[in-house]
Amino acid sequence: MTARSSILDRVRIALANREVVAHPGSFKGWRPFIHSGTPTEQFTEMFEKAGGEVVSFKTQVEASLWARGFLADFNSFSVGELAQGRLNEGVEPDEWIEGIDPSVVEAGASLAFGAVAETGSLIMTPQDGRRAQLLPPVHMVFVDQAKIYETLSEGLVALKNEVLPGDNESGGLPSAVGLHSGPSKSADIGQVLVTGVHGPGRVVTVIVESD
């Protein structure tokens, strides 16, 4: 008798005479006061409330120009592979952004799969490397406005149905997904809020309104 079959047997015996409860259906958010703005406005409000920063640009070229300036203010930075493509939009491809270990830099840049208005979250996939998303004290993230989903369910289902190159080519979720909804924070020291405890203490979302 393996542990597996023992456990499953005990579960079945326990449930033998128990009435089965039906699944109530999808979670629908149920808010008495629906946010009056667009998903982008709601995302921005939620993300800023959680301590994050949001900037928005009409085109990727404008966003990239701004982002290059933003990163140039740091002594060192690391840029994920997908974010590199975005940073190089509209300019001659640069060499300065490759091959830097995210553990030693001041800032990291990545591209989010999308974002969620309901919770103010960025949906991060492993394509850009998880280290670039987590180790630098500052994290800058591009997201396309067209992929700001109203609810978390919609965002996750969209991700599950998306075919991502090099990861889940057969569809389904990538190996690991991180929802980032603001800077790293903790109130474990005397209940006082501090930011940047382990992950980035500063998170900047760069919304690209169209491409």
Place this chain on the structure above:
Amino acid sequence: MTSVNPQKYPEASAQALKDKPEVRNTVTNSTNLANKKRTAAYQEVDSDTWKDWGRDVKSHALTNLDQYLEQAETQLLANGAKVHWAETAQDAQKILENIVLDHNISSVVKAKSMLSEELGINEHLEKLGVLVRETDLGEYIIQILGDRPSHIVGPAMHLSLEDCQRLFHEKLGTPLDGKPEILAAAAREVLREEFLAADMGISGGNFLVAETGTVALIENEGNIRLSTSLPRVHVALVGIEKIVPRLEDVSGFVQLTSRAATGQPIGNFFSLIQGPKRDGDIDGPEEVHVILVDNGRTRLLADDKAWESLRCVRCGACMNICPVYRQTGGHPYGWTYPGPIGAIIAPGMLGLEEAMPLPYASSLCGACVDVCPVRIPITELLVHWREKAVEEGFTSAIESAGIRAYTKAAERPGIFRAVGAMLRHMPLDVIGRALPILSGWVKERSAPESSAKSFMQQWKEGIE
């Protein structure tokens, strides 16, 4: 902590109040803050509908648990993860030990996991000579202090800023009056090195999605994401009751739990882990192991009433609101899960005799029932375990004799009136000395003068 001794609760709580009276203030302040945040966060949503939904999804999952566990296992295996089943804490320790030996692991970074506390994982790994580092700031504080968590969400909730300042001054050399930012930065620096060097990351799991084989983890610091992303091996310890059926379900539960625990719309980092690094991934663990743990959960599931407590999402709201928990924090409860939820799951998971005074560590005020995001009928279950305690003879002989005597007297009007008259004309302290069951009570209290006439007499004469 591994030593389980809820039996000592009455002495331990009295001792805690005597030895560390300041803990009451610290815990009261911390829990008041948590209550305020939770209340505000739940006011923004239709909380009744949320709670009904949470209750029903969890009950659905639990009443189909065998099927969903099998589905989760199939999905995890398809995702490339390895799945283990542990009946007991010893099983889980052994499974982990084998992974440690197979992979030549010498250092581990841990994300906060109450299940790992329950299973005594740290002690076991240390015995194997593995360097174990807690990375959640609260757990880190507890670890360097050599203490135990006092709350399931805020493990160091019983420590004041001054306590932390003293500790960090001693251990990390920060100034005695260092601001929290200074202390956190010092911890970040130390722990960052350990993150980068660790061979293995150990986490718990807030939810396990059957449909996609996903271990879901909520946090705010980023230490869980780091623990599950940097080391070459990730081991997730997951209680079998953590199952939710569908991916869409976690989108509800992460919000339900975050709002209840910390008053946030969502924890600032939410990890959804399917399996190890894939070919196209730049980084991530080479192996992901999921250990599905029973350790008393099927025993609790078998109880016709108390199985509902397995819906618990470990938000800590019931302890935050509890007037009993507030007095001492979690330590005197003598088990990983303190407060109201601990008092109703301990008898089912450990056995009633082992858990014994915990169902009585409550005034049955019901505040916990009001705040529970998955509508666990906590007070009903406290009474359920008290009834069982009486049935099985775990209550004191004096109390049982007293109740029996009262039953006899109450059934006979003549005796009832005679005893009533006697008690009415005797001072409370004299009665207390005469009745051992009351002696402890009257020692600290005085009662108002008894009425000269009984209620029955007044009734006959016409109450004004």
